Amino acid sequence: MERSMFNSLLLPDLRFMLDESDGPGLKEFCEALHPGVAAEVLEGLDAPVAWQVLTHCEPRTQAEIFQFISLPYQVQLVESIDPSQLTRLIEQMSPDDRVDLLERMDTGEVDALMPLLAQAQRSDIRKLLSYPDDSAGSIMTTEYASLPADITVAEALQRLRLQAPSRETIYYIYITDEDRHLRGFLSLRDLILAKPEARLEGLMETDVISVRVDDDQEHVAREISRYDFIAIPVVDNQNRLVGIVTHDDAADVLSEEATEDQQRLGAVEPLEDSYLQTALWILVWKRGIWLVILLGASFLTAWIIRIFFDDGGGSLWMMKFLPLVLASGGNAGSQSATLIIRALALRETNQGDARHICLRELLLGSLLGAGLAVLSAVIAWGLVDYAWQAGVVGTTVFLVVTLGTTVGAMLPVWFKWIGVDPALMSNPLIAALSDMIGVIIFFNVAQLAAPPS
Secondary structure, eight states, X not given: OOXXXXXXXXXXXXXXXXXTTOHHHHHHHHHHSOHHHHHHHHTTSOHXXXXXXXXXXXXXXXXXXXXXSOHHHHHHHHTTSOHHHHHHHHHHSOHHHHHHHXXXXXXXXXXXXXXXXXXXXHHHHHHHHHSOTTBHHHHOBSOOEEEOTTSBHHHHHHHHHHHGGGXXXXXXXXXXXXXXXXXXXXXXXXXXXXXXXXXXXXXXXXXXXXXXXXXXXXXXXXXXXXXXXXXXXXXXXXOBXXXXXXXXXXXXXXXXXXXXXXXXXXXXXXXXXXXXXXXXXXXXXXXXXXXXXXXXXXXXXXXXXXXXXXXXXXXXXXXXXXXXXXXXXXXXXXXXXXXXXXXXXXXXXXXXXXXXXXXXXXXXXXXXXXXXXXXXXXXXHTTSSSHHHHHHHHHHHXXXXXXXXXXXXXXXXXXXXXXXXXXXXXXHHHHHHHHHHHHHHHXXXXXXXXXXX
């Protein structure tokens, strides 16, 4: 069921309960619905009114609903919350969710809030805030289940019962020593099926796949996806367990990265929030900066055209086919760039495959170019006065498609090689570069093919 349907069905009842000050009804709304559904409906209200609804449930339920609310709306909500109530809410939130919220809040508000939190939570927040953005440390949670290796299964289950209420997941249990060095892990299923007197050191898996706290979050998410993990342990440079990244956070990261790549491919600087939640002036900046760059590239193309015409290298018949030539090269280049950028993002290929990619795209571009060249020449023959002019159009289409295909594929690979996000090589930028190259090729081919006057 879509958000609009939830809102149309539930918002009128919710507003009626607010008007009637129906406390039990508002409490039931918060507790009976799935937290995600409740969050979607609440976002249809003004922030102070939404918080008024949430005051009718316990802080734990508030935190469960809060995690499904978008970050921009969360920031609006906390402005409506009394500091003491906000403290109780943040204490109930998972470590990674509350850090995401605190990063969006004003520094002064955070400084005023920190002394109100318990010492352990303040230390945890400061530690998570210290990790670089987009690193494993920035998306991990410190609420993991851990046990020593020298206890029995019966003792382990007893300890897990005490840990479970404050842990994000207990499906994986990590085995650590006194200094928190990661020694192994076992699943809850293995623990339940084992004999009560068996010791964990004889059951645990010692070949642990982990990530470093400073690893890129996209790498972490792909490791979880690659091995179908529910969670992956995060260790520091001394192999001490510092947290875990769960599958839901990994899914969010992959979704964010895919969205950023799509936006960059469309020549838009990635948006931090959703389209409708992004301020107009931010959209103007993030779209405008690329439009200025592309405008500059278009002026270069116009300048190249002027040079050829001023030098007598261009004829009026060529202007009829200039859009065709430019579109052919730009479209072919954009196709290649899209395929290669996605392949690089999915780790289907890497810089070591550069030579193979180049040869493959060169052959592919030649085949595509040959087919389009024949078609273009045949159609052009009916629109020009001389056969050689149709030949110029066909030859140019062949060259620009072949070159555009190869360049469109290799530029993202080159960007990756120098450590720059390949998605920055957007489709409009590929098209702009192809336009400049296409103009040069078109006029030079025409000059070479033109009969002596």
